Every structure is written in C-alpha cells, then in structure tokens.
Amino acid sequence: MQGLRVLDLTRLLPGPVATLRLAEMGADVLKIEPPGAGDAARNMMQSAEDEVAGRPGAFYRLVNRGKRETRLDLKSEGGRAVLLALARDADVLVESFRPGVMERLGLGYETLRANNPKLVYCAITGYGAKGPFSDRAGHDLNYIAYAGVLDQIATREGDPVLPNFQIADLLGGAQAALTQILAALWQVARGGEGRFVDVSMAHQAHAYNVMAQVALANDDAAALQPGGGLLNGGVPCYNLYRTLDERWLAVGALELKFWQALCTAIGREDWARRHWSLGQAPGGSDAAALTREFAALIASETLQTWIDRLEVIDCCVSPVLTPGEAANHPLFNPEVLQALLDEAAAQREAATRRAAGQGTAAPATAPGGNPTQATQPPGKKPFNYGPWD
The missing domain is CATH 3.40.50.10540 (Crotonobetainyl-coa:carnitine coa-transferase; domain 1)
Structure with a gap:
C-alpha cells in the first residue's frame, strides 16, 4: 500500500x-x-x-x-x-x-x-x-x-x-x-x-452470526441455548473446565482425532468413542453426563498441572489466560x-x-498543537492542502 x-x-x-x-x-x-x-x-x-x-x-x-x-x-x-x-x-x-x-x-x-x-x-x-x-x-x-x-x-x-x-x-x-x-x-x-x-x-x-443462522436454518431452537449446540457448551470435547486452583482450561478437541489424543493423554481411552461425530447428540444426555465426568477430572488438578501434561500433546487444549498473562506468554512478544x-x-x-517549513497544514500531536505541512512518500504527488485559512 x-x-x-x-x-x-x-x-x-x-x-x-x-x-x-x-x-x-x-x-x-x-x-x-x-x-x-x-x-x-x-x-x-x-x-x-x-x-x-x-x-x-x-x-x-x-x-x-x-x-x-x-x-x-x-x-x-x-x-x-x-x-x-x-x-x-x-x-x-x-x-x-x-x-x-x-x-x-x-x-x-x-x-x-x-x-x-x-x-x-x-x-x-x-x-x-x-x-x-x-x-x-x-x-x-x-x-x-x-x-x-x-x-x-x-x-x-x-x-x-x-x-x-x-x-x-x-x-x-x-x-x-x-x-x-x-x-x-x-x-x-x-x-x-x-x-x-x-x-x-x-x-x-x-x-457474521453464523452458528445462530445455522441453528435457525435447521429449526434447532435447542442449539441456540447455552449448552445446547456444538460450539456453545453442548459437547464435552469443546468446552471450558474449572481447575483445582479456580482457573479455567479451554478444551477445543472438536475433531475426533484430537479428542482421542486427549482421552489417551488423560488415561481415559474409554471416553474416546463418546464424540459428536460418532453419534453423541450436542446438548443430549450422554454429552451432559460426560461433560460432568470430564469436569470432575479436570477439577482434581491445577491449571499448570494440566498444561504441563497436555500442551505437549496435539489435542487443542489451552489455558484461559488473563490479558497480563497473555502479554508475557512466549507466544507473544512481551x-x-x-x-x-x-x-x-x-x-x-x-x-x-x-x-517543517513546507506549508500550513500539519500533523497534530496534542490538542491545540500548531499545524505544519505534511508530505507524501517519495515519488508520490503530495496532498494539495490549499489555503489553511
């Protein structure tokens, strides 16, 4: 540009x-x-x-x-x-x-x-x-x-x-x-x-309210309610979980391969088949039951314990960071x-x-600042300001 x-x-x-x-x-x-x-x-x-x-x-x-x-x-x-x-x-x-x-x-x-x-x-x-x-x-x-x-x-x-x-x-x-x-x-x-x-x-x-429009198109009123749809808490593989130290873990293992990897990492391979892509209904009884079981497990350890165990696994799990923590996270330059x-x-x-010295209109750095002429990049026709007053 x-x-x-x-x-x-x-x-x-x-x-x-x-x-x-x-x-x-x-x-x-x-x-x-x-x-x-x-x-x-x-x-x-x-x-x-x-x-x-x-x-x-x-x-x-x-x-x-x-x-x-x-x-x-x-x-x-x-x-x-x-x-x-x-x-x-x-x-x-x-x-x-x-x-x-x-x-x-x-x-x-x-x-x-x-x-x-x-x-x-x-x-x-x-x-x-x-x-x-x-x-x-x-x-x-x-x-x-x-x-x-x-x-x-x-x-x-x-x-x-x-x-x-x-x-x-x-x-x-x-x-x-x-x-x-x-x-x-x-x-x-x-x-x-x-x-x-x-x-x-x-x-x-x-x-941009795409998921709500999908629910309306499907005449699926339940999916519009919290905990009733695929992406709003209705499945255990895509949810938020409280940890022992009152922090939160974000689990985004939406695809089956990530959910299976997560279940293996936490030693619950028996949960791997309980997934929406294999017939588990979002917001249904099995999804709700497994979400409660998963929540109980996550609540047994601190956030850092889970991150140490799961961040090395390719299973879409992350800590819910504060803005201050995010600013100092290795992912971002502090x-x-x-x-x-x-x-x-x-x-x-x-x-x-x-x-400086080229005219009358100016970049202002503070309210009440005195304007001076602004210029264009080299080789480009400058803005024609005309008379300032």
Whole structure:
C-alpha cells in the first residue's frame, strides 16, 4: 500500500483500526480531527501519567499509530475548502459520522466524487446509510444486541454477558471496512471508478452470526441455548473446565482425532468413542453426563498441572489466560505493546520534522498543537492542502 493516500475522519475504535491496518501496510494516512478536544479517544482510559504529561492515552495512541494528524474545522468555509482540496488527491476517505452529516457540510460522496471519480469513500455507521435506524446513535453493545449476537454470549442460565471485546466495532466495522475498501481499490486499479462503501456494524455483526443462522436454518431452537449446540457448551470435547486452583482450561478437541489424543493423554481411552461425530447428540444426555465426568477430572488438578501434561500433546487444549498473562506468554512478544506506543510517538515526531517549513497544514500531536505541512512518500504527488485559512 506504499503511496496510497488515505483521509481518516473517523473517531474512537472502528474507523481508526481500519485505517491503522492500511497504515501498517504502508499507506499514508492523514487523520483529521476537529479543533479543540479532537477525537474523544484521546482522553478515554487515559492514565494519570499521560494526563499529567498532556499526551493522548494509550487507547488513542494504539489505534492511531503510524498516521499523520491534523485539525480541520469542517463547519468553517476554510476547513471545507481544505478537505475538498485533500480529497481531490486522495485514494480513500473514511468517515464515521451519522448518515447525512457530510452531505449537510457539502462534503458528501457525490460532491467529492465529482472532483475525484477514483475516490473510494467509506462510511462506517451503526445501522447503515439508509434504513429505519440510520439516524440512531449507538455503540458496539447496541449493535450486537440488535444483531442477536449478545444473546449468544450468555451464561448457563441464559443471562447475556457484556464482552470486553468490541465485536461489532472490530469485526463488523474495522474488518468489514478494510475488506470492502481493498475490494474497491482493486476495482480502481483495473481501470474502474471509485465507489461508496456503506459499512453497517449492526448488519455486519448479524451476517457474521453464523452458528445462530445455522441453528435457525435447521429449526434447532435447542442449539441456540447455552449448552445446547456444538460450539456453545453442548459437547464435552469443546468446552471450558474449572481447575483445582479456580482457573479455567479451554478444551477445543472438536475433531475426533484430537479428542482421542486427549482421552489417551488423560488415561481415559474409554471416553474416546463418546464424540459428536460418532453419534453423541450436542446438548443430549450422554454429552451432559460426560461433560460432568470430564469436569470432575479436570477439577482434581491445577491449571499448570494440566498444561504441563497436555500442551505437549496435539489435542487443542489451552489455558484461559488473563490479558497480563497473555502479554508475557512466549507466544507473544512481551515488549510489543510498549514498542507500539513508543513507535507511535516517534512517528509523529518524525513526520513533523520532515514537514517543517513546507506549508500550513500539519500533523497534530496534542490538542491545540500548531499545524505544519505534511508530505507524501517519495515519488508520490503530495496532498494539495490549499489555503489553511
């Protein structure tokens, strides 16, 4: 994506992650924030140290690393003129306003397309650019609630559980936007024109709710209940088990070969034939009975004991780690998180140094920062900023 020019008018999580992925692939992403406080993510989950230092919090820095930043007042004539000039030379524009906001500002897709037919314009919204809910406010929790996803994240008693992972934002917003942007760019690369990419986080979350759709297609209401289906606790080979030290073991031995290997490793070869692929009904009496037996066995030893015994076996068993444990696990580089934060600050500083003295629009490193000219990768036509004021 080297040389790809992206205008990022998004805020918070979905859009910034989508443009982050483009930046990671080499795109030149210019994040445009309103004057004043800027993106609300700057101060969300901000540590006391960051607040004292006057820098954005880790949330903002993580999802906006590798981007250049500037401020534009799109409600002013001068700000709109600058964005129109930028859009003439851009390849992609991503925004996350409610439907109609950009049109009311005179910056809608049709206006920008008239000056740049190759522009890929992506709008990330909660409920779509059109439709009965298009004007409604919402966040991830609302989207997965409407989509029938939250209902499927539930306790054994059927109570929905609030996940600390933003499913609609990341899968339905960021990932869907990235995929559709890349598809549209492929169309442009083959000689076609740009397009309007409409990403509805609620609709995307609904589309990705595959297992629930399978249950509905099969008219299998039981599979929609916790412990009633193949992947929601209805079989012993794919389940969560509490250990002696009140930790949890994740058993994902879904295929017969993995289940047989696991049964052999724990000395219960007699359980190997009790598997869904051999006729055990998910959520049925035998599955429930064996799940209880398996749970009693796992509860007799600590998590580390089971990991020491089973991690060397190819049987799809893993510990349920905390985020802190995961960050220090050999699978992940424990220094990655801090390195990304440090890199983000270094990139902003480097971009400012490269741009010094060349114009009037700028990457902003903190609210109220003074803008300076931003530049393009070598060999690429620079963004035409036009008059700043």
